[in-house]
Amino acid sequence: MPAEETLILVKPDGVARGLTGEILRRIEAKGYRVTDLRMLSASRELLAEHYAEHEGKPFFEPLLEFMSSGPIVAVRAEGNRVIEGFRALAGTTDPTTAAPGTIRGDLGRDWGVAVQQNLVHGSDSTLSAERELALWFA
Ligand code: RTP
Numbered sequence: 001m002p003a004e005e006t007l008i009l010v011k012p013d014g015v016a017r018g019l020t021g022e023i024l025r026r027i028e029a030k031g032y033r034v035t036d037l038r039m040l041s042a043s044r045e046l047l048a049e050h051y052a053e054h055e056g057k058p059f060f061e062p063l064l065e066f067m068s069s070g071p072i073v074a075v076r077a078e079g080n081r082v083i084e085g086f087r088a089l090a091g092t093t094d095p096t097t098a099a100p101g102t103i104r105g106d107l108g109r110d111w112g113v114a115v116q117q118n119l120v121h122g123s124d125s126t127l128s129a130e131r132e133l134a135l136w137f138a
């Protein structure tokens with residue numbers, strides 16, 4: 001059976017805070033394999049496509065602005081159940097209440113800004129992973 005793949009993003013806050021290495025370390029320490037990686041400043045078009053499911057929500061514009069605020073590191077990772085596994089490593093969306101031991105719980109906090117700055121993104125299903133990997137590793 002071919003290993004499952006996911007798209008992970010180190011968001012601009014993670015890159016700016018110098019946490020890229022720590023986040024990659026956690027992915028690899030868990031036993032997932034990084035098979036591709038790139039740093040880029042994402043265009044508005046790419047971000048709008050990536051977050052299409054959130055279009056129309058109050059946090060959509062602040063989210064695109066935040067995701068445009070600096071470089072992002074996009075990671076292709078693989079392993080059995082890596083989609084679910086990375087979401088567990090990342091922790092829940094709100095970094096204030098994300099469980100300690102997770103990336104967001106250990107390293108994230110509320111900065112009192114318009115949108116949750118929570119360090120990472122991970123695809124949430126095999127369908128999203130396929131769609132998002134095609135976008136970020138075109
Ligand atoms: P992601 O898609 O980035 O992996 O995060 P997620 O599944 O945990 O969260 P989702 O509901 O998909 O929301 C996408 C991103 O939008 C920002 N957000 N801020 N009320 C808020 O301030 C708020 N709600 C969502 C976060 O950056 C979240 O990760």
Ligand code: MG
Nearest residue numbers: 121122123124
């Ligand atoms: Mg999401």
